[in-house]
Amino acid sequence: MQQTDRFVSLVPVGDLKEGFLSSQVVEGRAVVVARTADGVYVYDATCPHADFQFTAARLRGGCEIECQMHGARFKADATGEVTKGPAKEPLWVLESRVVDGMVEVLLDW
Template structure:
């Protein structure tokens, strides 16, 4: 797939080289701050702000497919957005991801 074939809803978030295995980074797509994760070769994208308090998940601790909020240690599944433990109770928005060439694209309008 080429960039020309992407629907206009897809926004470039980062270069794939910016994202190391087992890490989370902050990125911006469509003027919105998101968190990007790479786990076992797969790339995932979520909203970067915890649903419990205003903390950046990109500054949290990634353990497998769970991100731990740096503020109160609530955890989310980065694949589904599901809140895994208190104090978080509200799911985290997750976004579809496509890798095109050397770039990571997300579809913000399709948050799950």
């Protein structure tokens, strides 16, 4: 089977508030979009620690995603790395880009 990777439109950047996490669904998959002073990043919406679903929320300090279940924190950047446990694995960062004011995400799943 041949897989065709393609970018699809997700949300206008203007709809995203800096310092916040936005919940979205693309092709049936729940994702979250973080807008920080450094850019826009898209992640799988599931916390790697306990399979908890992230929802729209304020970013801690404007740059960290905090899991509402156990308080694990992750960098809201291109790495999604853990900054505070109990999580040990980083967020699953999805490849994304901004084109003509629209956040697009690469469908490669």
